Amino acid sequence: MSTPAPDFDQQLTGSPPPPPTPAASPGPTHAQPDWSDAADDEDFFLAQVRQHFQHCSGPHRNRILADLLNMCTTQQLSFVHQFVSPLLKKDPFTSLPDELCLRILSFIDDPKVLARASQVSRRWRDLLSDDVTWKNLCVKHDYGRRLSEVAYGVPSYAPNRPGALPISDPDFANRSFPGVLPGSSASGAPRSFDDTTNTMDSGRPKLRSYKSHFKQRYLVESAWRTGGRNTTRTITQDGRVVTSVHLTPKYIVVALDNARIHIFDRDGNALRTLQGHIMGVWAMVPWDDILVSGGCDRDVRVWDMANGYARCTGSRLILTDFVR
Incomplete structure (x- = not known):
């Protein structure tokens, strides 16, 4: 996929383009060691050590840890490193507001990276389920859609259909996200793409999300680029053009x-x-x-x-x- 050109503000200010999209890092995994074979006297001793350590001050705790680590072998220090490293990692998306998280995700233009990122945790999946990210991705990849393609079940060959409407069109994309279908509300009030209650009550087809639209267009374009896969081949006896x-x-x-x-x-x-x-x-x-x-x-x-x-x-x- 070609990377879109920098926007007009970047050209004016001369700011450098955003860095390349990194691969999605997996979520931190912290497997607890199995101490099921420990003796009862060990559990009693460790309980006393934990109680004493909890009542120690910060400098006293540091001294105890330093003395214990100085006594450890290389193999034991390696175990400490593997045990402590996941505890020091923190997911920034758990503490940042949704607006900043979505802003960070807007710099990712590779859909495969977003697909892997949605598997990191439930928080990441919820963020990537927001249609804002996929709307921006549709704009970057120039995946405009016709008004007849906005709703499920509406054939793309409908008569008197309008021409292709780019998502970046100011009369359509600048409205309150997730957007409205022009002319679909008599009162003129915006209706969300996620608002399916009123859609079903009015008997109209369910509105299509940007994520679903991007997935369909991306798979079709990938099939054209890679040649696709021949699922069915029919040979007729006509042999004509x-x-x-x-x-x-x-x-x-x-x-x-x-x-x-x-x-x-x-x-x-x-x-x-x-x-x-x-x-x-x-x-x-x-x-x-x-x-x-x-x-x-x-x-x-x-x-x-x-x-x-x-x-x-x-x-x-x-x-x-x-x-x-």
């Missing part, structure tokens, strides 16, 4: 230049073949279970992809040219 392909939430629609249209499910399994055109099919518009196709035979046909029947044909429109 593919003229049009559409991917919907339910179907994969493939048109060929031999007047046939093949319908597959999302896993690549063949469902049915639509036949009715007499020349190559070069144009298709799917909508749910409905498919409108046109081709070189100057016919426009409407299909029901659920059962494979042709609902109607538009040859009576007396088209004078190919439909593409």
